[in-house]
Amino acid sequence: MAEGLAGLAVPVIAAPMAGGPSTPELVAAVNGAGGLGFLAAGYKSAAAMAEQIAAVRKLTDRPVGVNLFVPGGPGEDAAVPGYREVLLPEAGRWGVELPAAVRPDRDGWEAKLALLTADPVPYVSYTFGLPTAAEAAALRAVGTVQIGTVTSAAEARAAEAVGMDALCVQGPEAGGHRGTHQVADEPGSTPLLQLLGEVRAVTRLPLIAAGGLGDGGRIAAALAAGAAAVQLGTAYLRADESGASAAHRAALVAAGSATVVTRAYTGRAARGLRNAFIDRYGASAPKAYPAVHHLTAPIRGAAAKAGDTGTMHLWAGTAHAQARTGPAAEITGELWRAAQG
CATH class of the missing domain: 3.20.20.70 (Aldolase class I)
Incomplete structure (x- = not known):
């Protein structure tokens, strides 16, 4: 074919x-x-x-x-409830509810x-x-x-x-x-x-x-x-x-933009533009995908709607500029x- x-x-x-x-x-x-x-x-x-x-x-x-x-195979899913607790203040700032439990996906x-x-x-x-x-x-x-x-x-x-x-x-x-x-x-x-x-x-x-x-x-x-x-x-x-958002497009070439590898958003290692969300939560995120992806979805969705590049995920490679x-x-x-x- x-x-x-x-x-x-x-x-x-x-x-x-x-x-x-x-x-x-x-x-x-x-x-x-x-x-x-x-x-x-x-x-x-x-x-x-x-x-x-x-x-x-x-x-x-x-x-x-x-x-x-x-x-995927098993990850650190048992640690997801603890990460949820860490993220609750962030969810409160955005006025969103985090899922109490994440189903297998x-x-x-x-x-x-x-x-x-x-x-x-x-x-x-x-x-x-x-x-x-x-x-x-x-x-x-x-x-x-x-x-x-x-x-x-x-x-x-x-x-x-x-x-x-x-x-x-x-x-x-x-x-x-x-x-x-x-x-x-x-x-x-x-x-x-x-x-x-x-x-x-x-x-x-x-x-x-x-x-x-x-x-x-x-x-x-x-x-x-x-x-x-x-x-x-x-x-x-x-x-x-x-289909990238206007905020994502602009952030790629913004002065001082740099990438970092993080699990903060999804539980899998991913390279994106460094921002405040990664700095706050990257060290706490468990190796649990797609559980963390679903857990952070309400926060990411609200941030993307607002165009808040300090919170939304901004995937990018090292040649982003x-x-x-x-x-x-x-x-x-x-x-x-x-x-x-």
């Missing part, structure tokens, strides 16, 4: 950014520039995922991808796999883990190219063993959640270019480089280090087609031309 990564006219992939930034329009725009766009199915129901797939099919006839969040995993098997898309990528061999085989049988997100050589071996066709190698420079396969794992700090070499040493699968690739020089360096393509997320947050405005197709073309020298 799907052409391989080598078939891309421009080896640039629009990263799936869950929570709103990735839109059908952004996917279609990057596709139109010769790259490959991914929809983010994380935090969406299977029905909402199907709606976005239908929408993007109306905008482009080129191959597109869908990213899934893999249900598999992010619609089974329903999404069933839908993607019945109505296939060319590419599916996985974050936070891997499908079972049987689940991967079912999508392989309908022609879907599958990409596993990895943050270490060990995860790369596991991804190849389960039947992935390519690997997205995510370095510590990446914005948003680090895709470690276990909630409690502390993400490694090996820089992306070095990490590419470590992963290449254990697999011959095609590699996609992700993390801190905000300009042509970094893109060229990643390709020279053995990547078949690069994946850009933060670089598209200020694009016309991005280089994010530019304009149509995503133009951004893609400019970056690719710069990468070619």
Whole structure:
């Protein structure tokens, strides 16, 4: 069904950014520039995922991808009530109620796999883990190219063993959640270019480089280090087609903005712009995802509605200051031309 990564006219992939930034329009725009766009199915129901797939099919006839969040193993869920107590004054300031208990959440995993098997898309990528061999085989049988997100050589071996066709190698420079396969794992700090070499040493699968690739020089360096393509997320947050809020867009390029890795918002390690909420609560947050994500949702929602960048989560990679405005197709073309020298 799907052409391989080598078939891309421009080896640039629009990263799936869950929570709103990735839109059908952004996917279609990057596709139109010769790259490959991914929809983010994380935090969406299977029905909402199907709606976005239908929408993007109306905008482009080129191959597109869908990213899934893999249900995780156990974390420090027993510590979540204690974190709730810590957050109660914050909730009071915003006039919101925090959930008294958080139910187990598999992010619609089974329903999404069933839908993607019945109505296939060319590419599916996985974050936070891997499908079972049987689940991967079912999508392989309908022609879907599958990409596993990895943050270490060990995860790369596991991804190849389960039947992935390519690997997205995510370095510590990446914005948003680090895709470690276990909630409690502390993400490694090996820089992306070095990490590419470590992963290449254990697999011959095609590699996609992700993390801190905000300009042509970094893109060229990643390709020279053995990547078949690069994946850009933060670089598209200020694009016309991005679903990022106005406050998020402005914060990316505000004077003095800097990123930090935190579990304060979701219980998983994620890189975002440092703010007062992270400074206040980062040290208290347990390694419990998605429980902490659901716990902090009312606060994050109220802060986002108010455009309060001191409280809302502002995912961003280390190259956030280089994010530019304009149509995503133009951004893609400019970056690719710069990468070619």
